[in-house]
Amino acid sequence: MSLPAALAEIAEDFNALPEPERLELLLEFSDNLPALPARFDGVELEQVTECQSPVFLTVEVADDAQRTVNVFITAPPQAPTTRGFAGVLKEGLDSLPAAAVLAVPDDFPSTLGLTRAVSPLRLRGMTAMLGRIKRRVAAALEG
DSSP, rough: OOOOOOHHHHHHHHHHHHHHHHHHHHHHHHHHOOOOHHHHTOOOOOOOOOSSSSSEEEEOSSSSSTTTTTEEEOOOOOOOHHHHHHHHHHHHTTTTTOOOOHOOOOOOOOSSOTTTSSSSHHHHHHHHHHHHHHHHHHHHOOO
């Protein structure tokens, strides 16, 4: 599987750790998820209904030659696992060319080595986040 450098590095970081410490790394991503910029105050973002927690996201695709993608995700602090997945996707996909985002395998969440540490429902939530991001990027390229 070929991943963009940032996502490949994140996956390597997770898989280099013993299983119990992988959850700790996910919580670090939770802590590092940035707040939405003020320009999104009052703006309705797309809800990722597959997530157990209220997760909302949007993307912006620049009009540059690479069609650079910026990812914006919000998840509540009371849902650190979900928020951690959001942080992984924000860090791993933000500022990539659209083609690189669209090429990320749909099963990327399973490469983090968390299948025994978190529930399948949470992994499906991360897969849904990735799918929504990719759909929004594809729609921006068409429009």
